Amino acid sequence: MDSIDLRLIDLLRENARSSYAELARKVGLSAPAVHERVGKLEAAGTVRGYRADVDHEALGLGVTALIGIIEDSGADTDDVLAAVRAMPEVESCYFMAGVESYQLIVRVGTIAELEQLIVRINRTPGVASTRTAIALSTKWENRPQPGLG
Amino acid sequence: MDSIDLRLIDLLRENARSSYAELARKVGLSAPAVHERVGKLEAAGTVRGYRADVDHEALGLGVTALIGIIEDSGADTDDVLAAVRAMPEVESCYFMAGVESYQLIVRVGTIAELEQLIVRINRTPGVASTRTAIALSTKWENRPQPGLG
DNA sequence: GCCGGAGGTCGATGGAGTCCATGAGTCAGA
DNA sequence: TCTGACTCATGGACTCCATCGACCTCCGGC
Numbered sequence: 378m379d380s381i382d383l384r385l386i387d388l389l390r391e392n393a394r395s396s397y398a399e400l401a402r403k404v405g406l407s408a409p410a411v412h413e414r415v416g417k418l419e420a421a422g423t424v425r426g427y428r429a430d431v432d433h434e435a436l437g438l439g440v441t442a443l444i445g446i447i448e449d450s451g452a453d454t455d456d457v458l459a460a461v462r463a464m465p466e467v468e469s470c471y472f473m474a475g476v477e478s479y480q481l482i483v484r485v486g487t488i489a490e491l492e493q494l495i496v497r498i499n500r501t502p503g504v505a506s507t508r509t510a511i512a513l514s515t516k517w518e519n520r521p522q523p524g525l526g
Numbered sequence: 527m528d529s530i531d532l533r534l535i536d537l538l539r540e541n542a543r544s545s546y547a548e549l550a551r552k553v554g555l556s557a558p559a560v561h562e563r564v565g566k567l568e569a570a571g572t573v574r575g576y577r578a579d580v581d582h583e584a585l586g587l588g589v590t591a592l593i594g595i596i597e598d599s600g601a602d603t604d605d606v607l608a609a610v611r612a613m614p615e616v617e618s619c620y621f622m623a624g625v626e627s628y629q630l631i632v633r634v635g636t637i638a639e640l641e642q643l644i645v646r647i648n649r650t651p652g653v654a655s656t657r658t659a660i661a662l663s664t665k666w667e668n669r670p671q672p673g674l675g
Numbered sequence: 676g677c678c679g680g681a682g683g684t685c686g687a688t689g690g691a692g693t694c695c696a697t698g699a700g701t702c703a704g705a
Numbered sequence: 706t707c708t709g710a711c712t713c714a715t716g717g718a719c720t721c722c723a724t725c726g727a728c729c730t731c732c733g734g735c
Binding site for chain 4: 693700
């Protein structure tokens with residue numbers, strides 16, 4: 378993991394569909410060398426995959442919300458987690474320090490769907506209560522943190 | 527935007543480095559047809575880009591936190607936003623309904639760096655106070671919501 | 676000094692990306 | 706009904722890329 382690897386990661390975070398030839402030109406190596414480096418980064422788990430960044434509104438998922446889950450005392454955290462994992466609306470899930478055990482980032486089409494989702498989460502065994510905050514707009518998301526290489 | 531477009535988006539959210547030939551095989555079209563469709567999705571802004579999904583811990587950014595910002599009454603929201611935008615640690619930024627005007631997802635290397643970041647945010651003109659919650663672990667992030675096509 | 680491994684370049688080749696001409700299907704209007 | 710315009714697919718052609726194998730270079734250990 379040297380500075381060239383870090384630059385490759387930066388470049389792939391900017392545009393994951395860059396060709397190896399293009400990456401090679403930018404880091405000053407040959408395409409096979411870049412190919413091997415990227416393969417090693419993938420094998421090591423440093424690069425987990427490549428995702429298209431989509432406009433959720435255009436896909437009919439215009440409502441973004443953060444939901445905090447407060448568990449019952451004595452709840453089985455794994456059960457709660459499994460239940461939440463089964464809900465496709467939950468895009469991200471963090472296990473938190475503090476009163477709220479989990480913080481979810483959810484994506485739905487309408488406020489009505491959000492309401493239904495909240496009800497479903499609240500009905501989940503082990504969930505004592507939830508706290509929801511709605512995002513009125515997304516200023517930016519998943520912005521790559523550059524300049525590490 | 528038909529069901530083939532939605533499938534292409536799903537496939538690119540699974541693996542943004544899929545070749546056009548591979549996508550073509552999966553959706554049952556020719557490679558040029560897929561190329562044109564994807565180009566149109568990009569031009570329309572439905573697909574905003576392609577990002578490598580990295581292991582932040584491996585990059586020395588093992589600490590994830592959510593920071594809520596409560597603004598001063600009379601604060602210029604744009605100024606606060608600009609200040610936050612200039613902080614590379616802030617990976618995502620949502621403008622929220624509720625007491626906390628902004629919710630940030632931040633990524634730093636150590637708790638000490640998080641402390642410094644919080645201090646910096648609190649010193650920003652227009653920021654009345656912040657509320658920080660630390661993620662002990664990330665269960666999943668940016669999980670694509672499938673099955674729309 | 677010599678060996679072995681890591682990690683690079685170069686060259687070849689099969690396959691992919693992409694431009695372009697063409698054809699099928701759909702719809703509006705004469 | 707026929708026609709023209711439009712959309713969106715295909716197939717061919719050409720260029721460029723991915724990827725493999727062969728070889729080179731540097732460096733640390735014996």
